[in-house]
Amino acid sequence: MPVGARPQAAWRPQARPLSARVNRRTGVIRAAVGFALAAGLLFGSAVPANAVPPPPDNPSDQQIEQGQDQAAASAAEVGRLAGLVAQTQGDIDRLHNDLEMKAELANKARVDLSVAQSDAAAAASASQQAQNDAAAAGQAVADAKQKAAAFAAASFRQGSVLGSLSAYWDAGSAGDVLQRQELLGQVSGSQLNAMSNLEATRTHKANQDSAARAALDAANAARARADQAKVTADRAQQEAADALQAGEDQLASLQAQHDQQERDYQAALANVAGLQNQRDQYNQWLAQKQAEEEAARLAAEEAARQAAAAEAARQEAARQEAARQAAAAQAAAEAAAAQAQAEAEAEAERQSAAREAANQAARAAQEAQANPGAPTYASCDEARAAGRGPIPQGDPAYRSELDPNNNGTACDGGSSGNAQASSEPYYANCDDARSAGVAPINRGSAGYRAALDPNDNGIACEGTVSAAQPASYSSSSGGDxxxxxxxxxxxxxxxxxxxxxxxxxxxxxxxxxxxxxxxxxxxxxxxxxxxxxxxxxxxxxxxxxxxxxxxxxxxxxxxxxxxxxxxxxxxxxxxxxxxxxxxxxxxxxxxxxxxxxxxxxxxxxxxxxxxxxxxxxxxxxxxxx
CATH class of the missing domain: 3.90.1720.10 (endopeptidase domain like (from Nostoc punctiforme))
Structure with a gap:
């Protein structure tokens, strides 16, 4: 900045750079800056060796505001893109679910197609069988007709029809003639009845053949529909997959835009920070310049202040010494009182211990008198060494000092000295844990053991299987x-x-x-x-x-x-x-x-x-x- 130019208003940094705005200095600071610059014009030729260096760059308020506005706009764009990224991610989640559903529909189409193909194969087999049966029936009718025609031809060659007189020529009597006439009638009726039954059978087989062909047509149509459904389902699945891929591509694009905008935002913040740093350096320079200009004025006042300060220091020293002596006296009195109180408390504790020892001795004497032949153990270690412990109340060896938790059982713990009950529960198996009402037991909780957690998932006794054994993987059916x-x-x-x-x-x-x-x-x-x-x-x-x-x-x-x-x-x-x-x-x-x-x-x-x-x-x- 040229010498003599009016500096820009001083700037104070804010906590949030996106919303901060430059604050104006008071008129007093502007006047001080003006005075400093005027002094520089008057005494510039007499600047001392350790004078303040030339002023650094001082960005204008408008430059700083523009930088902050740019950072705010970048932040808003980052937020907008982040919203689009989140929205697109939601769309992708929905597309993923839709793809799963389309995949399941494709499964359905394959299952339906398999059923339709099986039905069509069965219908084709039935149709072929019906055709074969109809052909056999037709052949049987044709054979019967051929036999009837042969019979008729034979009769014709004999010059008559069924019942020709040639059949009676060699009859020996009238009864023989009647028998031969009845026999010829039965032969003729049997052939006619057989042909009639075969015709009915052929008609029935033809109807079955027609029904089988209709069933085959229906099965083929169902298979065609199933084929089309599979094509449709596969197409829908592919479209869903394409939509998912497009969504993922869009997400990647938006993410790239978001990342670039984030970098632009960080660059804008860095630019604002650089401008703020320049303003801070300028303000530091201005403060240093003011301090230099004030130094001469303050030098004259310094001697008077030092003299007054020396007198004040002397008076303060005297006051502090008097206060120190008073505090020392008070501390000595408080220490004496504290010592007396501590001695009284120690004496009270000694007396209490003596009374407790006397009480214990009296109880021991009473127990020894009540059980004159009972062994006396000084500690639970001594009782365990003798093969005793835990010792229930009522046992001649029971003593109250071996039962510190007063639960009626002496030496029921595992530690040396007087017995102490363990605070950690132990369950031999999951049945015990369930009976205690604590199952399932999480790792880190009281009672948890790795042996009770066979699948090592951090939860012991979580199922209904007895004890700590894994369930058998039987595949047999039955049971509830x-x-x-x-x-x-x-x-x-x-x-x-x-x-x-x-x-x-x-x-x-x-x-x-x-x-x-x-x-x-x-x-x-x-x-x-x-x-x-x-x-x-x-x-x-x-x-x-x-x-x-x-x-x-x-x-x-x-x-x-x-x-x-x-x-x-x-x-x-x-x-x-x-x-x-x-x-x-x-x-x-x-x-x-x-x-x-x-x-x-x-x-x-x-x-x-x-x-x-x-x-x-x-x-x-x-x-x-």
């Missing part, structure tokens, strides 16, 4: 629903840590995953052997003889009994949906363990694990079987 449900849980627990694979899992265990054209493919599920959520559920329940379809909606809407939230038992299947009033939007299933825990195969990239139950999106539960 609670024991069967526990076997379902145990069957699923065998696969804890198994990789999630979309479409994986059957009645025998984990299987190779399948492609979904989206998220699961990006995680390579089709190259992994594992379970998805409904695959784990159908496997676990198949181990107790209940066979479920590989589709969570069918698992919920099938023949399984619905279970209220208050009646959940181990093994029950719990479901989540996008719309909790519409089962067709179910997108996840898990197995209830108990104690607000579930076992699940949650999603691609994860694994079979035990989780805390979460109720957001919960639609209901079923108990298969």
């Amino acid at each position: 629903s609670s024991s069967r449900g526990q076997r379902v849980v145990n069957a699923a627990k065998q696969w804890l840590g198994t990789t999630y694979a979309w479409g994986g899992g059957d009645y025998d265990g984990p299987t190779l995953g399948i492609r979904d054209g989206g998220v699961a493919d990006r995680y390579g599920d089709y190259r992994k052997v594992g379970f998805d959520c409904s695959g784990l559920a159908l496997y676990a329940w198949s181990q107790v003889g209940v066979y479920l379809p590989h589709y969570s909606v069918y698992q919920y809407t099938g023949q399984s009994a619905k279970v209220s939230r208050s009646d959940l038992q181990p093994g029950d299947l719990v479901f989540w949906a996008n719309n909790t009033s519409d089962p067709s939007t179910i997108h996840h299933v898990a197995i209830w363990i108990g104690n607000n825990q579930i076992i699940e195969a949650p999603n691609s990239g994860s694994y079979v694990k035990i989780s805390t139950m979460y109720w957001n999106g919960y639609i209901g539960a079923v108990r298969p079987g």
